[in-house]
Amino acid sequence: MVWVLVYLILLVLLLGTAKAHLVPDKRISQQSQKQYWANISEGATRGTITDRWGVPLAVSVPTTSFFIDPMYWDPASADFLAEAFGRETADKFSRPMEGRFHWVKRNLPKSVADRVIDKKIPGLYTVTEIRRNYPHDSLAFHLIGFCDIDQLGQAGVELEWNSLLYSPPRTRFVARDSHGRGVEIIGGAQAPTKLNASSMRLTIDSGIQQIMELRLAEGAKNADASWAAGVCVDPYTGEIIALASYPTLNPNKRQSLSDENAVRNNVVGRVFEPGSIFKPIVTAIALESGNVSRNSTFMCHGTMKLFDKTMNDVNKRAHGFQDVTHVIMNSCNIGMSLMSMRVPKYEAYGMLRQFGFGEKSDVEIAGEEAGLMKEPEEWLGTVPANIFIGQGIGVTPIQVVMAISSIVNGGKLLKPYVIGEVRDSYGNVVHKGTRRVRYNVMSEGTAAFLRHAMAMVVSEGGGKQAKSDKVRIAGKTGTAQIATSGQYKKGQYVASFAGFWPADKPKYVMVINIGEPKGTRYYGGQIAAPIFKAIAEDIVQSQGRDATRSLKVENSLR
Numbered sequence: 389m390v391w392v393l394v395y396l397i398l399l400v401l402l403l404g405t406a407k408a409h410l411v412p413d414k415r416i417s418q419q420s421q422k423q424y425w426a427n428i429s430e431g432a433t434r435g436t437i438t439d440r441w442g443v444p445l446a447v448s449v450p451t452t453s454f455f456i457d458p459m460y461w462d463p464a465s466a467d468f469l470a471e472a473f474g475r476e477t478a479d480k481f482s483r484p485m486e487g488r489f490h491w492v493k494r495n496l497p498k499s500v501a502d503r504v505i506d507k508k509i510p511g512l513y514t515v516t517e518i519r520r521n522y523p524h525d526s527l528a529f530h531l532i533g534f535c536d537i538d539q540l541g542q543a544g545v546e547l548e549w550n551s552l553l554y555s556p557p558r559t560r561f562v563a564r565d566s567h568g569r570g571v572e573i574i575g576g577a578q579a580p581t582k583l584n585a586s587s588m589r590l591t592i593d594s595g596i597q598q599i600m601e602l603r604l605a606e607g608a609k610n611a612d613a614s615w616a617a618g619v620c621v622d623p624y625t626g627e628i629i630a631l632a633s634y635p636t637l638n639p640n641k642r643q644s645l646s647d648e649n650a651v652r653n654n655v656v657g658r659v660f661e662p663g664s665i666f667k668p669i670v671t672a673i674a675l676e677s678g679n680v681s682r683n684s685t686f687m688c689h690g691t692m693k694l695f696d697k698t699m700n701d702v703n704k705r706a707h708g709f710q711d712v713t714h715v716i717m718n719s720c721n722i723g724m725s726l727m728s729m730r731v732p733k734y735e736a737y738g739m740l741r742q743f744g745f746g747e748k749s750d751v752e753i754a755g756e757e758a759g760l761m762k763e764p765e766e767w768l769g770t771v772p773a774n775i776f777i778g779q780g781i782g783v784t785p786i787q788v789v790m791a792i793s794s795i796v797n798g799g800k801l802l803k804p805y806v807i808g809e810v811r812d813s814y815g816n817v818v819h820k821g822t823r824r825v826r827y828n829v830m831s832e833g834t835a836a837f838l839r840h841a842m843a844m845v846v847s848e849g850g851g852k853q854a855k856s857d858k859v860r861i862a863g864k865t866g867t868a869q870i871a872t873s874g875q876y877k878k879g880q881y882v883a884s885f886a887g888f889w890p891a892d893k894p895k896y897v898m899v900i901n902i903g904e905p906k907g908t909r910y911y912g913g914q915i916a917a918p919i920f921k922a923i924a925e926d927i928v929q930s931q932g933r934d935a936t937r938s939l940k941v942e943n944s945l946r
Contacts, residue, residue, distance in 0.1 A: 433518040435553045435585035439594040451519045452501035454492040458485040461511030472504045495519040526638045530653040531631045534639035547754040555585035589808045591627040599926045600630040607919035608634045611905035617654035617785045620898040623793035625823045626802035656756040659782040663868030664719045665886040666778030672830045673739040679730040686723040695769040699725045716841045717849035721777045728776035737764040742827040743791045751804045789899040795838045796894045799830040843891040854917035859928045863887020865912035885916035
């Protein structure tokens with residue numbers, strides 16, 4: 389009986405032990421899960437962005453990030469972090485911490501991460517994340533934009549199309565042994581999960597983009613300008629071929645992204661008074677309204693009293709009798725003021741809206757402004773005359789380039805677009821950019837007349853500094869004062885040139901703006917026209933070299 393009692397007691401203990409191990413208390417299970425398992429957020433990724441030829445402009449690359457689990461971390465090991473991560477980071481982890489997860493450093497390249505991993509510091513663990521990389525540094529920065537450390541778009545196309553480009557992070561479960569070392573990744577042996585990020589092809593040409601950025605920055609620095617903008621489009625489709633803004637930044641150097649002035653995209657986000665580059669546009673309105681004909685003449689005495697103000701030409705120069713072509717060629721303010729008096733204000737306002745002013749163009753880039761335009765009820769006194777010379781109205785470079793494009797393509801205002809194609813992670817096309825007509829703003833006859841007049845501006849008028857021996861350029865210069873608190877400030881201007889080339893069979897339309905240049909040279913014909921010319925010539929020469937190279941390859945294949 390004694391032995392039966394002993395064995396009975398042992399059996400009870402055995403069953404109790406088995407139950408404690410096989411059917412543990414829920415609180416014990418939860419505690420053990422926290423001790424031996426951890427769920428870690430795996431870094432998000434984004435789709436690739438390329439130019440129209442497939443040149444990568446934004447890609448996501450794998451990196452290594454380090455975190456600490458305080459349960460296995462010895463604060464005395466913090467000194468080992470100083471060499472790799474700096475003393476400030478080491479001091480942060482030199483004291484006891486709560487919780488189970490603390491980031492140390494994120495998105496480190498493999499060469500740096502391997503040196504730390506080799507030290508096998510207890511409690512310091514790694515996880516693979518994704519970092520957004522821009523292979524050409526600042527190229528097309530204002531168009532592409534940038535992302536934060538969690539791969540969320542913050543500007544440009546990255547922000548506007550974040551919902552398609554962004555693939556959310558996934559949770560990974562990590563198992564650890566009694567020393568806290570990772571021994572298995574759940575799902576690690578399985579096939580990788582299909583990411584939802586889409587790939588995107590832009591309409592821009594990276595070669596032309598590089599030319600524009602280099603020439604624009606060079607011209608802006610020579611003029612000591614506060615800002616500059618340049619945009620080139622295909623006038624027949626609305627495709628943006630190049631878009632540049634100065635100053636610019638390198639999105640791979642995150643510390644520089646705090647400069648708000650440099651982050652701003654001047655092409656879509658800068659509102660300015662256009663000056664005389666606006667004259668071909670309002671001339672189209674006057675001609676289409678039927679109140680002015682191509683043979684209409686205007687007398688310019690160099691100055692004119694209009695209501696309570698005096699309108700002046702540059703240096704009060706008198707041009708005498710001149711027809712519409714010469715009003716544009718000579719950039720005559722008096723002629724334009726007289727022209728404005730013939731067009732009813734409600735009709736002029738409505739046609740300006742049709743040209744896209746006072747509203748967004750809906751280009752697929754974040755940060756676009758609508759511009760500023762007074763309601764027709766406010767067109768009192770000299771307001772119409774000011775608008776006809778390009779003052780008293782706020783526009784953006786993207787609005788101007790599309791309006792000039794309507795002159796080139798025969799009278800159609802197109803919607804600008806920069807997204808050529810978007811494909812999902814399975815290769816299916818989910819978006820395709822196409823030509824879209826917003827308004828028919830003028831007849832082909834009016835458009836042809838204005839193209840001829842703008843060609844005359846460069847060959848014989850105020851745009852001679854855009855005249856080139858390599859390609860025939862047509863365009864219009866512009867110099868506008870900058871208004872501050874309702875008053876024009878002396879010495880502050882925006883110099884511009886808007887045009888197209890080749891003049892006889894236009895292929896490209898481009899607008900160049902130089903904002904707030906310093907010194908005695910501030911006219912559009914002096915500083916903006918030479919930049920336009922240099923860009924056009926570089927593009928013509930580069931395309932000539934490409935054509936020659938292609939011909940040589942074709943001949944060699946034959």
